[in-house]
Amino acid sequence: MLNNELSAQSQPLEKGTSLTQDAFARLRKNKMAMASLLILLLIIVVSLLTPWIAPYSYEEQNLDLGASAPSAAHWLGTDVLGRDQLTRIMYGSRISLMVGFIATAVALTIGVLWGSVAGFVGGRVDAIMMRIVDALYALPFTIFIILLSVIFGSSLLLLFLAIGAVEWLTMARIVRGQVLTIKRQEFVEAAISMGLSPWRIISRHLIPNVLGPVIVYTTLTIPSVILLESFLSFLGLGVQPPASSWGSLISDGVETMEEYPWLLIFPGLVLTITLFSLNFLGDGLRDALDPRASKD
C-alpha cells in the first residue's frame, strides 16, 4: 500500500518482515513441503501445456491396437479402444485439477465470507446463518448430486457447483470459530472505536488474521475435491467420455484390472502422488504458519 510515497522518503527505512514472510522462510526449510510444491508445479505446468505437448489426440481410436502394454510408441500403453494412456492422463489432469482448484476457490470464497460475517455480527444473524449451514450439512451428498444430475443432466459446471456447495460448509465453520476468538482481541475493539465500517473491519482486520488456518484447510480441501470428482466420475455422474479425468480413467481401469493392470496403475499413481504432495504441502504450511504447534 502506498509504496510510491514511501520511496520519496530521504532516510533509509527499516523494512519489517511480516508474519507471512516469516512463515515462508520457515516453509522453505521444510524439504518435504518444498519437494511437494515442485511436483505440484510440474503437474500443473504439464496439464496447462497438454494440447501442445500431448503425443496423441485423446479421442483418436486405434481399434487394431486394442489394449496394448506400455511400449516405445505408447509409454503408458493404450486403453481397450487403442487410445494413448499418457495422453488421456494428461487431458484428465486438466479436468481433475480444474475441478480441484475452481471448486475449492468457490468453497473458499463463500465459506470465508459467510463464516466471517456470521462470526463478526454475532447474535441472531449468526444463529440463522449457522443453522443454514447445519441444514445443508444434513443433506446426503450423493443423493443431492444424483438429483441435480437427473434434473439438469450431467455437466462439468454442475460438478463445480455441486462440490463447491458442499465444501464451503466446513470452511465457514472453521472461519467463524477463528473470527469469534479474534474479534474479542483488543485490536478489533480499537478498530470499532475508530469508527471503521463493519465491512472494513472484516476485510482488513479479521480475514487477514484467519488466513493461516484457512490456507492450511484449503490445501487439504483440494485433494478431497479431486477425490470427490473421481468418485462422481466413477459413478458415471461426472465427466462423460470421450473426455477423461483421473477419476473416470481409474473407473475404466477397474473394469479391466485383471487383463490390463496398467490402465488402473498409472492414473492411480498420478492421483496418489498429487494427493500426497498436497497433503505434505498442507502439513508444511501448518507448521510454518504456527511454529508453536510443530514439534521442534
Next chain:
Amino acid sequence: MANEKLLTVENLRVLFNTRNGQTVAVENLSFSLAPGKVLGIVGESGSGKSVACYALMGLIPSPPGKVESGRALFYGKDLLQMSEADLRHVRGHKIAMIFQDPMTCLNPYMRIADQLIEALLQHKKISKKEARQKSIAALVEVGILDAAMRIDEYPHQFSGGMRQRVMIAMALLAEPEILIADEPTTALDVTVQAQILALIKGLQQSHNLAVIFITHDLGVAAQMADDILVMEKGKLIEQGTTEAIFKYPTQEYTKKLLSAVLTTAKPVASEAKANESPLLDVKNLQVGYASYTGSLFNRKKQFSRGVDDVSITIRRGEILGLVGESGSGKSTLGRSIVRLVDAQSGQILFNEKNLLDLSAANLNLMRRDIQMIFQDPYASLNPRMTVFDTLAEPLLVHELANKSTVLDKVNELMDDVGLDQRFIRKYPHEFSGGQRQRVAIARAIALKPKLIVADEPVSALDVTIRAQILSLLLELTRKHNLTMLFISHDMSVVRYLCDRVVVMQQGKVVEEGETEQLFSAPQDEYTRQLLAAIPCL
C-alpha cells in the same frame, strides 16, 4: 549461625537455544540463602530472575533450555547434578514453590481436598484421615474460613486471593525449609496483595522458613526481603541488605529502577476549568452483562450489574483517574463510554449530546472524538499490519489525510510518541512492549480526539518503561489539549497522573475528589484500604 548457609549457588549459567542462536538467560549468578531469611530477587521481565530459580528446581524445559554450568549446594549436595528421583524428593519435602497464577496451578476438575491430600500421601506415610486433618489445619493456618467445609469445593469456587492461599497451604504441607515465591501477588488486587504478603511474612517467621521472593515490584521487595539481588538481562547487578540497596544504591540500573517508583504527586496540574460545561457527563448509567436462563423456547434475559447507577463528570482538559479492583466495573464504565458495550439505561452526555441516542451513522462520526488506549499492547495491534498501515487507516477512513499527505501525518505521529520514523514499515511483533504501547497511543491520538479513555495502559509494562509512557501521556495531553479518563488499579500511578480521582467498588462510585485531597484525607473506608495497600519504600 550467620555464616551457615542453607543454599549456595555458584556461577549458575543457563542458556536457551532459539531459532536465532543461543541466548544466555542467566549469566554467572552466585548467591546464598541463610536459614530463616528472605532473599528478594528483583528485576524486570527478561532479567532471568525466574529462570534462575526454575533451574535450581530442575524445572527448565530442556530442550530448548540448558543449565550449562554452576553449582547449587543444598546440604552439601548439588541440586544441578541430582537424579530426577532425588530432585523430586527435594521438591516435595525441602523446597516448595508458589507461582504467579494460582488459577493455572490448581487442577480445575479436582476438589481442593483431593489435591492437598494427594500431595501429602505421595510424600508421607499417613492415613487418608490424618492427611485430611492436616490439610484442614493448613487451610486454617493460611486464613481460610470454614476450612472444614470449603476443602470439598472446587478451585473455581475460590477467589484469586483465596486460591493463592490454597497454594500456600499446599506448599506448607510439605513442611519445606525453603519457599520459592515467584511473583505470588502480581495477579492479585492491591488490597488482597497486602493480605497475602502479610500472610507469607507471618508464616515465614512462625515456620522459620527461608524464602526466595521473586518480584518486579520494588515496593513489595522492600516490604518482604532481608537481602536483595537486583538482576538485569541475566546478570547480577547489585546485591546487599534491603536497607543498603534502597538507601545507598551503587549501580546505575538500581538507581534507575528506584527512580521509576512513583512516590510523587502530579508535576503540573492540568488547566481544567471547573466553571465551563463538562466535556463528558455520565448520568445514572447502568451497564450489565446479559445472560440467558430457562429452556430454549422460554429464554429469560438476566442482567448482572457491571456498572450500577454511576454518575461521573469529566471537565475539559483534566485527567480523571478511575480506580478500583478487578470486578469493580471500572473497565466496563470505560468501555461503555467508548460504546464498546451497550448500556441499559442512563445517559452519557458528550459535549451535551447523549451518546446512547445516536444513530449508527452519527455514532461512527462521533467515535473520532473519543478514542481508547488498551491494556495489552500485544493484543491491541493488528499483527498483520505495519505500523504505517495501522496509523494511516484511521486518517484515511475519516479523511483527515489523503494519499499524498498521509505519510507526513504518520511521521508526525511517530515523532509525537517518540518513535523513530524509520520504523514505519515494521510489524508489531518486531517491537518491544513499550514501543508497541507507543504505537497504540499514536493510533489513539491520530484522529485528534477530544477524550481518551486509557484502560490500564501501563500495567502490562516494566517499571522503567512505565515511567516513560506515563510522562509521554502527560506531555501529549498538554500538547494536544486532551482530556483523559485514566483507568487503573495502581494508586501510585494515579497520583502521578491525575487531577481528580473517582473510586469504584462493586459497580458503584464510593468516593471522588481532587487527587491530593483524596490521598491525604480519604473519606471512605475502601479508599483507605486501597491507600494502605500501596507498599512504600
